[in-house]
Amino acid sequence: MPKQLTYVRGEMLAPKEPPLREAGVVKWLRENLFSGPLNTILTLLGLLATAWLLLHLVPWLMHSVWNAGSLGECRQIIAATWGEGATGACWAVVRERWPQYIFGFYPQDFALIARLSFADQYAAAGGYEGVFGAAVNGAVREAFIADLRANAGLFDLYVLGYWRPILAFVLMFVAIAPVLFTALPRKMIWFSLLYPALAFWLLWGGTVWLPVVALLGFAVMGAVFTLLKDQLGVPVSAGLGLVAAVLWWLFAQAPVTAGLQSALPFGLASVDSDQFGGFLLSIVIGVTAISASLPMGILLALGRRSDMLLVRTLSVGFIEFIRGVPLITLLFTASLLLQYFLPPGNNFDIILRVIILVTFFAAAYIAEVIRGGLAALPRGQYEAADALGLDYWQAQRLVVMPQALKISIPGIVSSFIGLFKDTTLVAFVGLMDPLKGITAVVRADIDWKGIYWEPYIFAGTLFFIICFGMSRYSMWLERKLKTDHR
Amino acid sequence: MNKSVFLGTLSAAALAAGLAGAATLDDVKARGELICGVNVGLTGFGAPDANGNYQGFDVAICKAVAAAVLGDASKVKYVPTTGETRFTALASGEVDLLVRNSTWTFSRDNDLKFDFVAVNYYDGQGFMVKKDLGVTSAKELDGATVCIQTGTTTELNLADFFKANNMTYTPVNIADDAEGQRQYLAGACDTYTTDASGLAASRATMPDAENHIILPEIISKEPLGPLVRHGDSQWGDIVRWTYFALVAAEEYGVTSANVAEVAASSTNPEVKRILGTEGELGAMLGLDKDWGMRAIAAVGNYGEIFEANIGSATPIGLSRGLNALWTQGGLQYAPPFR
Numbered sequence: 019m020p021k022q023l024t025y026v027r028g029e030m031l032a033p034k035e036p037p038l039r040e041a042g043v044v045k046w047l048r049e050n051l052f053s054g055p056l057n058t059i060l061t062l063l064g065l066l067a068t069a070w071l072l073l074h075l076v077p078w079l080m081h082s083v084w085n086a087g088s089l090g091e092c093r094q095i096i097a098a099t100w101g102e103g104a105t106g107a108c109w110a111v112v113r114e115r116w117p118q119y120i121f122g123f124y125p126q127d128f129a130l131i132a133r134l135s136f137a138d139q140y141a142a143a144g145g146y147e148g149v150f151g152a153a154v155n156g157a158v159r160e161a162f163i164a165d166l167r168a169n170a171g172l173f174d175l176y177v178l179g180y181w182r183p184i185l186a187f188v189l190m191f192v193a194i195a196p197v198l199f200t201a202l203p204r205k206m207i208w209f210s211l212l213y214p215a216l217a218f219w220l221l222w223g224g225t226v227w228l229p230v231v232a233l234l235g236f237a238v239m240g241a242v243f244t245l246l247k248d249q250l251g252v253p254v255s256a257g258l259g260l261v262a263a264v265l266w267w268l269f270a271q272a273p274v275t276a277g278l279q280s281a282l283p284f285g286l287a288s289v290d291s292d293q294f295g296g297f298l299l300s301i302v303i304g305v306t307a308i309s310a311s312l313p314m315g316i317l318l319a320l321g322r323r324s325d326m327l328l329v330r331t332l333s334v335g336f337i338e339f340i341r342g343v344p345l346i347t348l349l350f351t352a353s354l355l356l357q358y359f360l361p362p363g364n365n366f367d368i369i370l371r372v373i374i375l376v377t378f379f380a381a382a383y384i385a386e387v388i389r390g391g392l393a394a395l396p397r398g399q400y401e402a403a404d405a406l407g408l409d410y411w412q413a414q415r416l417v418v419m420p421q422a423l424k425i426s427i428p429g430i431v432s433s434f435i436g437l438f439k440d441t442t443l444v445a446f447v448g449l450m451d452p453l454k455g456i457t458a459v460v461r462a463d464i465d466w467k468g469i470y471w472e473p474y475i476f477a478g479t480l481f482f483i484i485c486f487g488m489s490r491y492s493m494w495l496e497r498k499l500k501t502d503h504r
Numbered sequence: 505m506n507k508s509v510f511l512g513t514l515s516a517a518a519l520a521a522g523l524a525g526a527a528t529l530d531d532v533k534a535r536g537e538l539i540c541g542v543n544v545g546l547t548g549f550g551a552p553d554a555n556g557n558y559q560g561f562d563v564a565i566c567k568a569v570a571a572a573v574l575g576d577a578s579k580v581k582y583v584p585t586t587g588e589t590r591f592t593a594l595a596s597g598e599v600d601l602l603v604r605n606s607t608w609t610f611s612r613d614n615d616l617k618f619d620f621v622a623v624n625y626y627d628g629q630g631f632m633v634k635k636d637l638g639v640t641s642a643k644e645l646d647g648a649t650v651c652i653q654t655g656t657t658t659e660l661n662l663a664d665f666f667k668a669n670n671m672t673y674t675p676v677n678i679a680d681d682a683e684g685q686r687q688y689l690a691g692a693c694d695t696y697t698t699d700a701s702g703l704a705a706s707r708a709t710m711p712d713a714e715n716h717i718i719l720p721e722i723i724s725k726e727p728l729g730p731l732v733r734h735g736d737s738q739w740g741d742i743v744r745w746t747y748f749a750l751v752a753a754e755e756y757g758v759t760s761a762n763v764a765e766v767a768a769s770s771t772n773p774e775v776k777r778i779l780g781t782e783g784e785l786g787a788m789l790g791l792d793k794d795w796g797m798r799a800i801a802a803v804g805n806y807g808e809i810f811e812a813n814i815g816s817a818t819p820i821g822l823s824r825g826l827n828a829l830w831t832q833g834g835l836q837y838a839p840p841f842r
Contacts, residue, residue, distance in 0.1 A: 090709065118556065123552060123556040156577060167555065353589060353592075358596060447586075447589060448544060448586045450544075459544065459551055461682050462543075462545025462550075462551030463545075463547070464705065464709065464820055467709040468685055468709040468710065
């Protein structure tokens, strides 16, 4: 048998290394950073700018001081540690003033701290009436509080002291969870509906009966609606229900609240709106305006596409007027103009005024975003809903809105993010927003006068965390709702 | 018909407003709290401290009035006001009293319908320059770049001053004091101009304070003082004479520490009238006879307030200057208590 000649190689050769310039980091650099003269120049300029920034920023951050009583002390410490002429960040201002950045001038609950952690001294000083009673001279109270402040621990001062805003904040997540995550039990939505009243009571205090009686107004509305629905139809009975509720709030609210309070007195110490500040204020305004502006925006968007002349004209007029006016103008209207129209002494709350106008502002933008979503739906969807025999509201609820809202998610969320950041504009009407208001207060202290970047960086970081969180949630929601198999 | 009802309601509301505005004292007493409009934050004059308690030279006036009227200096609700919101807050009745380093001017007094009841600080606009600029007088600032807050009277004063002296300048517009200080230190302008008290406070916090000087020229008159609404003279008188009681207390050597002792032992009839141990001055104001004593005990006399908040012992280190008593060459002068 002749020896067989091998014509074909039996095994593969090992692949050779690609040429150096066509592989790895070098290839990536050549393709992405140095692909031509223009890109090369831009890359070099970018590198220079980054280097310059880092050269200034890194030492400044490396020389940070956290423990100091004043800006001057910060400078001394930096000069002593890093030599004359060194610059450094003075985070001591954040360490000393963070409660104001978070809670503004919200009063700490010293009565609670005293009762829980300093029971003996509290009893010796005469208990609540002896320290916090109305008849007690301010000097006595201030001395007791100063003593308590000096001796209390961090948990006492900040967690117990601010238990009301902290509890309201934690419960906020419980309340929005069923809205954000559909996997949760649907019954939780009842808590979400009760939450605004609960949060109002926790934050502003006062008698518990005020929010309870206000909620009863909704019960009145529901009762009228259910009783009359069969005889008068949905729109008329809903309108009558609303009228009944408004009558309840106007005429029954005050006497019923007063009566219940005198029969069963129960409440928290009341807190004035001007004591709100910092992120507490931003979140109160932002969250309220966000949750109120979405339904309002949906109604406005539907109104704008309505066939009814009056509804359409009113919606278009509202949207175009509000969008045509800067937010600052609306805020000034809230704070200055309304005061002239109301009789003196009839002060309705500045935060409430601001919330209402910020809500209007956001609703006008949301309405346009949602109208974009509605316009993107193919006409067949509307016709299919009609063909199924659904009435207008059923069609909107079951067919149109779920699709339109899904399309609008990025726009809606960026409106919300913009709205949340816009809450800092309330500084111009004398409210203590975290960026300008509280920073102005901090800088007015001679210890911190002249500090510039640190408060801004601190407030900016917190804003970034919150806004980035919202943005991530919206991306998650978009992926979850994605059904188009594109 | 509808229209006349509407107008009737309006005029009734206006009438009610007039009536309600006419008795601020009764409102304050009924409320048990004085509502005082203060600055959102001005070093030394009014700002909340780390615990949220308002402190400062202007704030002390609020406390003194609360002590005189209500007997407790802590019964004050402070309403922070900005430059834009301050006068509306007072005119609309949101605050009873505005003590917010506001300059007494003709138009504010007459056109805006307020009463400036006293001048608690005589300020004026000055210039700060770096020492190595080699300038010793504001008259040598020809051609300088000037950091100036836009939309303030300081901007107008500056233009007037340079025009009057045939000089030119380049404005560098800034939004607030913090930015002004920063721009000036960064070298964006040769000189920074604002009220002299503000310049002193800024200079005190600079890392190299010794390299900066405040030029001797003061180019404007800024009499700062508490103000109330027109049309309630009784309330205006209470604020005015509470303030004068503090000034007179300094003149007669009455301090927060010795006020009780002086009240018991003094033989000076004027001091006795201020402290209520003689005469019926309190009743003439609609208050009880101890009003002056309480005000002084709560915040100290004018000199004590000055030294504690902005005086030479504080980092701000303002000298008394025009704000010394008239007996020491200043302008602080209390009319006789009789």
